Amino acid sequence: MSDLEEGEIFHAEVAGSGNFAIYLVEGKVYASDNICTHGAATLSEDGYVEKFNVICSWHDGAFDIRTGEPAALPCMVALKTYPVEVKNDEVFLTI
Template sequence: MPQWTLACKTTDIDAEDLIRFDHGGATYAIYHSPDGKFYATAGRCTHEDVHLSDGLVMDYVIECPKHNGQFDYRTGEAKRAPVCINLKTYPVKVEGGQVFIEV
């Protein structure tokens, strides 16, 4: 059963940036968008086994640090080769300055 899990504080992530969050043997990426919203995706690129947390957030796009493949982190959509497979996304809620993801 999916459950809400505390990932970080809202202040842990700069605007237009992301951090890594490991939980239950899996790894995730938590994003803080330029308009102040928070999003969560699987942590590793679907192209190769590289963590996205070293990547670059530009508006609503995360660019993989290894091959510059891009995803829309709001939807997980693969936007630029060499990524072809969409990224899994997870529901996020913010309560009391804390970011929870449903995993």
């Protein structure tokens, strides 16, 4: 968890399971798929965090990091989110 910075998006690749975006917002860790549901943008590279939203810079769509629900058009399909547990400074996702 010490690799995470508040408001930054960390990319995690898990062999055989895919790519994930990890967020630290107001001291809490969240995780979602790393690909925008509107297009093929990679949120860890093409996105940025504003409060509890991840904004996809390709078309300025947004998702609520906590739930994955779309927060701004043109995003209309929810982003898959994953439960996160932090143990001994390590972040574990339930995929």
